Amino acid sequence: MVIFSGAAVLAMALAAFGSAYAQGRTGAAAMDATWKKPEVSGKVRTTMMLALVFMEALTLFVFAIVFVLAGRVNNEIGVFAAVAVGSMSLAATGSAFAQGRTAAAALEASWREPEESGDTRTSLMLSLVFMEALTLFVFAIVFVLAGSVDSTRVVFASAAVAAMALAAIGSAAGQGRTAAAAMQATWKQPQGAGNTRTSLMLALVFMEALTLFVFAIVFVLNGRATTPAGNIFGALAVAAMAIAAIGSALSQAKAGAAAMEATWRQPEAAGDVRTSLMLALVFMEALTLFVFAIVFVLSGMVR
Amino acid sequence: MDLLRLAVSGGGEGAGKSDVFFRLPGLGLEVTSIVTTTWAIMAIVLVLCWLGARHLGRVPRTRGQALLELAVDGLRAFFAPIIGEENARRFLPLLGSLFIFILLANYSGLLPGAGHIRGLKAPTSNWGVTAGLAAVVFFSVQYSGIRKRGLRYFKHMVDPWYLSPLLLPLGVIEEFVRPFALSLRLVANIFGGEIVVLALLMAIPWFLPIVPLALELIFGAIQAFIFTFLTAIYLSTAVAEEH
Numbered sequence: 001m002v003i004f005s006g007a008a009v010l011a012m013a014l015a016a017f018g019s020a021y022a023q024g025r026t027g028a029a030a031m032d033a034t035w036k037k038p039e040v041s042g043k044v045r046t047t048m049m050l051a052l053v054f055m056e057a058l059t060l061f062v063f064a065i066v067f068v069l070a071g072r073v074n075n076e077i078g079v080f081a082a083v084a085v086g087s088m089s090l091a092a093t094g095s096a097f098a099q100g101r102t103a104a105a106a107l108e109a110s111w112r113e114p115e116e117s118g119d120t121r122t123s124l125m126l127s128l129v130f131m132e133a134l135t136l137f138v139f140a141i142v143f144v145l146a147g148s149v150d151s152t153r154v155v156f157a158s159a160a161v162a163a164m165a166l167a168a169i170g171s172a173a174g175q176g177r178t179a180a181a182a183m184q185a186t187w188k189q190p191q192g193a194g195n196t197r198t199s200l201m202l203a204l205v206f207m208e209a210l211t212l213f214v215f216a217i218v219f220v221l222n223g224r225a226t227t228p229a230g231n232i233f234g235a236l237a238v239a240a241m242a243i244a245a246i247g248s249a250l251s252q253a254k255a256g257a258a259a260m261e262a263t264w265r266q267p268e269a270a271g272d273v274r275t276s277l278m279l280a281l282v283f284m285e286a287l288t289l290f291v292f293a294i295v296f297v298l299s300g301m302v303r
Numbered sequence: 304m305d306l307l308r309l310a311v312s313g314g315g316e317g318a319g320k321s322d323v324f325f326r327l328p329g330l331g332l333e334v335t336s337i338v339t340t341t342w343a344i345m346a347i348v349l350v351l352c353w354l355g356a357r358h359l360g361r362v363p364r365t366r367g368q369a370l371l372e373l374a375v376d377g378l379r380a381f382f383a384p385i386i387g388e389e390n391a392r393r394f395l396p397l398l399g400s401l402f403i404f405i406l407l408a409n410y411s412g413l414l415p416g417a418g419h420i421r422g423l424k425a426p427t428s429n430w431g432v433t434a435g436l437a438a439v440v441f442f443s444v445q446y447s448g449i450r451k452r453g454l455r456y457f458k459h460m461v462d463p464w465y466l467s468p469l470l471l472p473l474g475v476i477e478e479f480v481r482p483f484a485l486s487l488r489l490v491a492n493i494f495g496g497e498i499v500v501l502a503l504l505m506a507i508p509w510f511l512p513i514v515p516l517a518l519e520l521i522f523g524a525i526q527a528f529i530f531t532f533l534t535a536i537y538l539s540t541a542v543a544e545e546h
Contacts (some may be wrong), residue, residue, distance in 0.1 A: 053529050057488045060495040064487075067498065118384060122536055129533065133480045136487055205473050212476065278466055285469065 004073045007082035008066045011089035015062040018093030022055045022100030029107035037111035044110055047121050051103035054128045058092040058099075061139055069146060076151045083158040084142045087165035091138040094169030095131045098176030102127050105183035113187035120186055123197050127179040130204045134168040134175075137215055148222060156225035159235035160218040163242035167214040170246030174207045174253035181257035189264035196263055199274050203256040206281045210245040210252075213292050217241050224299055233302040237295040244291040248284045255280045322421070336424040337432060344407045344426070378402065385532065386539035394538050397443055401436065402531040408432070409493055409523030413516065418497065427526075428497055433490040437482035440534045445478070448541030456541065481537060485530060492526050 030048035034041045065088045073081045106124040110117040141164050149157040182200040186193050218238055225234040259277040263270050323333045355367030363369040378399045382391040391398075405427060411417060412425025426432045448456040460474030461467040496519050503512045 049525065050529060050532065053525055057492060060491040061487070063495045063498070064491045067494075122385070122540075125533060125536055126540075129481065129484055132488070133484050136480070136484055139487070140483075202470075205470070205477065208477070209469070209473050212473075275463070278463060282466065282469065 001073060001075075001078065003078045004069065004081040004085070008070075008085045011062055011085040012059070012066065014086075014089040015059045015092040015096075018089075018096035019055045019059045022096040022103070023052050025100035026051045026055070026103040026107065029104035033107050033111035037114060040111055040114045040117060043114075043117050043121075044107060047107060047110060047117070047124065048103075050121070050125065051099065051106075051128065054132055055096050055099055057132065058096050058135055061135055062088045062092050065139055065142055068143065072146060077146075077149050077154060077157075080145070080149050080154050080157045080161075084146070084161045087161040088135070088138055088142060090165040091135045091168040091172075094165075094172040095135045098131045098172040098179070099128050101176040102131070102179040102183065105180040109183045109187040113190050116186060116190050116193055119193050119197070120183065123179075123182065123186070123200065126201065127175065127182075127204065130208055131172050131175055131179075133208065134172050134211055137211055138164045138168055141215060141218055145218075145222065152227075153222070153225040153231055153234075155231045156221065156234035156238075160222070160238045163238035164211070164214055164218065166242040167211045167245040167249075170242075170249040171207045171211045174249035174256070175204050177253040178203045178207070178256035178260065181260035185260045185264040189267050192263055192267045192270055195267075195270040195274070196260060199259060199263065199270075199277060200256075202274075202278065203252065203259075203281065206285055207249050207252055207256075209285065210249050210288055213288055214238065214241045214245055217292060217295055220296065221299055224302075227303065229302050230299075233299065237299065241288070241291055241295065244288045248288045251284050252281050255284070324422070336422050337426045337429050339422045340411050340424055341408070341426045341432070344404060344411060347407070348403060375399065382531075382535050386535045390535075390539050390542065394447075394535065397439075397538075398531050398535055401440075401534060402527050405436070405489070405527040405530055406524060409527060410520075412493060412497060413519055413523070425493055425497070427489055428494045430486065430490045433486040436489075436530070437486035440485060440537065441478070441482040443534075444537045444541045447538055451542040452544070481533075485533060489526055489530055492522060496522060 026048055030044050033044045037044075062085065066085055069081045069084060103124060106120050109120045113120075138161065142161055145157045145160060179200060182196050185196045189196075221230075221234040221237060224230045255277060259273050262273045266273075322335045324336075324339065325334055326332060327334060352371065355365070355371040357367070358365050359368060363372055375395070379391050379395050382395065382398055385391075386394070408425055408427040411423065412428055414423060417423050417425060418428075457474075460471045462470075496515070500512055500515045500519065503515055
């Protein structure tokens with residue numbers, strides 16, 4: 001209980017720090033927009049409030065998981081509970097940083113191109129939901145594992161939630177970079193806003209999927225992690241998946257951001273750019289899927 | 304600490320055990336404080352609407368009709384810039400009901416004694432209730448999308464076609480993640496807010512809890528706002544034709 005409680009307060013602090021950082025960035029961008037274009041200040045304020053709510057919610061998710069686990073924690077799973085709240089706070093911080101970056105870019109777009117501010121806000125909301133979902137995936141896996149964890153698979157369960165958090169951070173970083181580039185593209189080339197949003201949504205889905213692959217492998221391995229060998233193999237396997245997912249997400253972000261820039265610099269080529277982007281994303285996605293496949297095959301052989 | 308433990312168990316699965324008033328005959332469904340509060344909110348809304356709409360005229364002659372028109376027109380004017388005039392008119396019954404119910408449900412948790420006296424507990428502090436609301440949103444979005452666009456509604460999941468093996472499962476997952484996030488965001492905010500008030504009440508019971516209580520007044524409205532706002536965006540993207 002003491003390990004869990006200590007971890008819980010530290011986790012809350014980290015989550016609060018992450019949310020605060022993102023809210024600070026959003027607030028500053030809103031102030032900036034307000035003096036540069038006073039006539040859009042009403043719209044800017046609404047956008048800011050909506051974005052702040054999302055970042056606030058991230059800390060509350062950590063709060064909620066602390067309460068869920070506090071009802072079940074005992075000496076047997078104390079380590080798992082401690083790692084779980086820590087992972088939640090890491091994921092929340094990652095999501096918050098990405099949301100802050102995106103919201104700041106969206107607020108800049110809303111004063112530079114006031115006519116498009118409604119569309120920009122819709123794109124921002126959809127992006128924020130994607131980034132928030134990453135933390136919710138960690139929430140879900142903690143919830144699922146808390147129901148099945150016992151002393152035989154505490155090693156695997158702890159590694160699994162930590163790996164989920166790392167994958168979520170990777171995906172969030174990638175989504176933040178791509179979404180910020182998309183927001184910039186929206187005001188640099190307002191006519192292409194619809195095209196940009198389609199490309200952005202596709203890119204976000206790809207990066208979201210990377211975390212979901214880790215989610216899936218945790219599910220698969222959880223049933224087999226009751227032996228010591230299965231425990232250790234499972235722990236290493238989810239760590240491997242997380243590393244692969246982070247690598248894929250960061251490279252997808254680079255490609256995605258470059259595609260957004262290409263779209264506003266040469267709007268006529270938007271269709272070609274998107275096709276190339278899709279192909280590039282698929283290749284990077286496949287790299288993580290190779291790890292997924294090998295883990296899946298080998299997990300059947302480990303006794 | 305006992306109070307805090309009570310709150311913890313109130314959020315977990317042990318919730319309804321001591322809180323069941325009676326079971327609905329035939330179905331065996333448990334009626335808890337959350338259900339009775341929901342009924343009360345429904346009754347208040349229904350009675351107010353009935354009172355206001357008794358003597359309808361083309362030009363509002365009664366105060367009730369004027370107030371109701373103010374509310375309905377205000378909601379429509381709020382959604383119109385986000386999802387367009389036509390969509391705002393079409394989806395107003397759903398969006399307006401969601402907003403009014405969630406707002407009153409959030410505020411019901413601020414009434415004195417809420418959560419401690421039997422029969423009064425904020426419905427939106429229970430995951431089951433918010434999950435139910437999110438399920439309504441999920442089915443409304445799918446129904447509106449398919450009704451308006453037929454099979455083309457699914458086009459975004461298989462476009463471009465060579466990516467469909469990847470996009471199709473991800474698209475399906477995303478459709479489920481959205482209502483999941485909606486429900487969890489709402490319940491985490493309301494339940495989390497209650498716990499913060501409770502913890503401060505136990506630490507310093509004089510004056511200090513006024514601050515989080517005042518914040519809850521704002522957050523309760525913002526959460527109702529963001530739930531309906533996102534629902535509006537999901538509905539409008541579901542029925543939107545391709546660019």
